[in-house]
Amino acid sequence: MNLSYWELKTWFTNIDFTIVGSGIVGLHCALAMREKFPKSKILILEKGILPQGASTKNAGFACFGSLSEIIDDLKSHSEEEVIQLISKRWNGLQLLRKNLGDQTIDFKPYGGYELFLKNDEDTYIDCLQKLPFINDLLKPLFRNDVFAKEVDRFAFQGIQEYVVFNPFEAQIDTGKMMNALLQKAIANNILILNQVEVTSYQEKNNEVEVALGDFSFTTKKLLFATNGFAAQLTNNQVKPARAQVLITEPIPNLDIKGTFHLDKGYYYFRNIDNRILLGGGRNLAFETETTTELGQTELIQNRLEELLKEVILPNTEYKIAHRWSGIMGLGSTKKPIVEQLSEHVYCGVRLGGMGVAIGSLIGQELADLVK
Template sequence: MELSYWELKNWFTNVDYTIVGSGIVGLHAGLRLRERFPTAKILVLEKGMLPEGASTKNAGFACFGSISEIMDDLKTHTEEDVVQLIEKRWKGLQLLRKRLGDDVIDFRPYGGYELFLKEDEFGFNECVNRLPFINEILKPLFKAEVFTKEVDRFGFENIQEYLIFNPFEAQIDTGNMMQELLKQAVAANVLILNQQTVTSYTDTGNYVEVVLDDFSFISKKILFATNGFANTLTKGAVMPARAQVIITEPIANLDIKGTFHLDRGYYYFRNVGDKILLGGGRNLDFETENTTEFGQTKIVQNKLEDLLKNVILPNQDFRIAHRWSGIMGVGNSKKPVVLQLSENVFCGVRLGGMGVAIGSLIGTELADLI
């Protein structure tokens, strides 16, 4: 890379903080660093044309988890850890809304619903029986009953008679969210360079040498906000998890409004105006879906179309307009990894598919490690 004197001077000289990743976490970290260090030189490096991982590729759920997901978490985490994580998700959503504004992100508080398939009678009964307990442990946080049983009024088929409703969940427009975050970062004099891949780095103790494809520069500190792409960085504590998503063409007289979950959160759908967006299915083939490669597979795509046809939009014509995928970061624990890795190297990763909810908080915590 042949750089001019001007380019070196303005972008790569006297860099205080380099942030790798321009998603929700990275930009919130940049904005928080700017609040704390008004004169610092802050540089964000992004390997994609747009934020590469899941920040612009998610389903736009402003949520803290379905009841079956919470119960699943209770099998592998303590009650205290589960409640703390839900609190983090809730506070993160409030921080996101406060920073960006509900109008900008098209925040729509339609509530959230969980469906249970006909064959999942055991899972349904288990959730209904545990409903009072889950409401009890969440009451100090929400000061109200979170989950209630409701009769299906949407015309779904092949499901249990009742849905479980949560009035606190909502939808947002992910594209609007990231555009506004980018605008705020630029307005705060946070420098952002796209199509830049950090290939290696060396912490000398006094500074970090940051190596790009064919160029290196010096930064006082480096902060990694690369989530699903942080496997080598965290020595395996973060695994990539691909999520496949489809969206339909507009559907006449669509009467579905809200965010919906199925099967412990492994499937999720919502309306986007008069379209249906549906994603998930990585539990069909975990091994294949633990990848940093974008793309679709037949097993997942067929299942998503089957759910649309036989559960979500029965007896309705629909056409798939678009398919895509995003890369999340998951691990043995759902607790995010916010760590100082060495003297001048930090990371905020492993958001466990909860990036919209906790990304703003994790970005802030990452910046506050400095």
């Protein structure tokens, strides 16, 4: 780095808090830190042009888990743990809406639907049988039934007769949300540097030395909000999980509105700007998709196109406009990791594919750790 006196003085001197990652967690953490420490100098470092993980690459689902996902979670988590997870996701969504406003994030309460393929009879029957039990489990939190059995009104093909509807689910515009968060951070005098990668760090007495390649600087506290990339620097048990996505060109008279889940949440799609956005398929190749490399694979893209043609838009002409991928952070449990790693280093990671729902809350919790 060939830095001037002004650059060193303005961006890399007398730093109180350095946050690694400018996604939903990192920005919410920085804003919470600004409230807590009004006169502090806060620096956010981001290795991408835009947030590198999933914050600007997700599907924009304001969701907290489909019926089949919740039933699946109950196999590896206690009822209390599952209720806590859903409560955290729901409260996180309310915090996001409160912080930015529904109009700003283009919040649309169209509801969510879970579809079941014809050849997935077992999951379908299991979900319909357990639907009343899950509703009873969630009633203290939502004061109402969350899931209801409905006949498909969207003319999808190759699916079971009934879909499961969730009126509490909604969709947002991911780009508008992140742009608003970035603008809010800048308005609160939070410094953000992009395309800067932290390569290592070392704790020294009352500060942390942070290395950016061959250049280093010191900060009083270091906070990691790197989710799917967390294992690289924090040694946390976080596995990256790539999510591949495609989107169509605008489709005239598109009647599909809502967020849709398929195959235990491994596939998901929605309407946006008269297009269909469809993602998922990592269950076809878990090992290949446990990666921090952004990109697409023929296997998964072909399956997405197959679902689009045969199930979602069977009698509609469409063209695919664009494809991309994002990196999530998963683990053996769905509980996020928000902890102090050492005297001056902290992390808020492993969002379990629910970053939109819990990112704001995890950012707040990460800031709360710092004394």
